[in-house]
Amino acid sequence: MSVIEMDGLRKEFTVRVRAGRLRREKRTVTAVDGVDLRVERGEMLGYIGPNGAGKSTTLKMLTGVLTPTAGRAQVCGLRPVADRTRLALRVGVVFGQRSQLWWDLPLRDSFDLLRHIYRVPAGEHAARLGRCRGLLDLDEFLDTPVRQLSLGQRMRGELTAALLHGPEVLFLDEPTIGLDVVSKQAVRGFLAELGRAGDTTLVLTTHDLADIERLCHRLVVIDHGRVVHDGSIAELHQRYGSRRMVVAELDAALAEPPVLPGAPLHRVEADGRRLVFALESASVAEVVAGLAGLATLRDVSIVEPDIEEVVARLYQSERKGPLLTPGV
Numbered sequence: 001m002s003v004i005e006m007d008g009l010r011k012e013f014t015v016r017v018r019a020g021r022l023r024r025e026k027r028t029v030t031a032v033d034g035v036d037l038r039v040e041r042g043e044m045l046g047y048i049g050p051n052g053a054g055k056s057t058t059l060k061m062l063t064g065v066l067t068p069t070a071g072r073a074q075v076c077g078l079r080p081v082a083d084r085t086r087l088a089l090r091v092g093v094v095f096g097q098r099s100q101l102w103w104d105l106p107l108r109d110s111f112d113l114l115r116h117i118y119r120v121p122a123g124e125h126a127a128r129l130g131r132c133r134g135l136l137d138l139d140e141f142l143d144t145p146v147r148q149l150s151l152g153q154r155m156r157g158e159l160t161a162a163l164l165h166g167p168e169v170l171f172l173d174e175p176t177i178g179l180d181v182v183s184k185q186a187v188r189g190f191l192a193e194l195g196r197a198g199d200t201t202l203v204l205t206t207h208d209l210a211d212i213e214r215l216c217h218r219l220v221v222i223d224h225g226r227v228v229h230d231g232s233i234a235e236l237h238q239r240y241g242s243r244r245m246v247v248a249e250l251d252a253a254l255a256e257p258p259v260l261p262g263a264p265l266h267r268v269e270a271d272g273r274r275l276v277f278a279l280e281s282a283s284v285a286e287v288v289a290g291l292a293g294l295a296t297l298r299d300v301s302i303v304e305p306d307i308e309e310v311v312a313r314l315y316q317s318e319r320k321g322p323l324l325t326p327g328v
């Protein structure tokens with residue numbers, strides 16, 4: 001049994017839209033359109049898609065907040081809506097836009113209340129809180145009321161709150177939204193550490209693809225409520241023909257653009273003194289050897305394919321017409 005199972009999961013909303021000056025009519029919005037997925041214990045899954053793709057709706061169905069219109073969801077062997085109370089003891093949830101902390105209480109007291117709500121033995125609570133305090137640098141603001149915390153401090157508090165009962169699955173909806181670079185790094189570092197420990201399954205939605213690159217081995221992309229990619233980031237690059245680039249800095253520009261087998265010239269910059277080659281079948285060593293015979297090389301660097309670019313291409317191609325990954 002997988003930790004998370006979704007079979008034909010579907011959610012429709014009925015909305016009223018204006019149809020003339022006074023008239024309103026009902027319309028059905030399909031937010032999630034038949035998602036089939038399995039997530040295994042300890043996996044770190046990035047669940048991404050453009051605005052309105054259905055990410056939050058999926059997470060809400062998995063946490064029992066929304067009832068599916070059709071299909072089946074199972075988390076830790078439980079039905080999210082029917083077994084919601086039991087499920088709450090087994091999963092943690094961080095929704096970047098919403099808080100599970102008590103606004104007027106110091107963070108420390110919120111944690112204590114959660115300990116009682118989840119009936120966590122004092123020793124376990126102290127151990128988990130101690131770990132979060134160390135990894136997330138909480139001590140400076142543990143006694144500050146939540147309403148006085150900065151967004152980054154509150155988010156570190158939210159993460160701790162979601163983990164104090166030792167959940168098997170952690171759902172994170174935009175956990176780094178609005179955070180400065182230092183707080184983002186703190187949150188990512190913490191989640192990476194959690195992932196390394198291997199006993200918590202992580203499902204993360206984000207628009208910040210650096211989160212995905214840093215944390216997730218598996219990437220599921222949805223659009224219009226349907227899965228359009230399920231695989232590793234490397235597979236995504238492969239599918240979209242992303243290539244590594246070799247950037248060569250030359251002493252002086254060449255009279256003719258160089259032709260290197262297996263590495264087409266992609267761009268010429270700095271008045272011809274910087275050449276960017278796309279690596280196709282050639283190796284870096286072959287490109288360097290080929291160039292060394294033609295020019296004096298000052299420097300060579302390798303640029304990895306950009307995930308932002310490849311995901312933008314994927315979203316664009318979906319807008320032009322769904323393109324499903326074979327086997328998805």
Ligand SMILES: Nc1ncnc2c1ncn2[C@@H]1O[C@H](COP(=O)(O)OP(=O)(O)OP(=O)(O)O)[C@@H](O)[C@H]1O
Nearest residue numbers: 013015029031049050051052053054055056057058
């Ligand atoms: N309560 C609701 N009532 C009506 N429509 C809804 C409701 N919640 C979501 N939707 C619609 O369902 C679709 C999917 O929304 P959802 O919030 O799941 O997208 P998302 O992928 O999380 O988007 P974003 O990246 O913008 O947060 C959208 O068209 C949205 O307008």
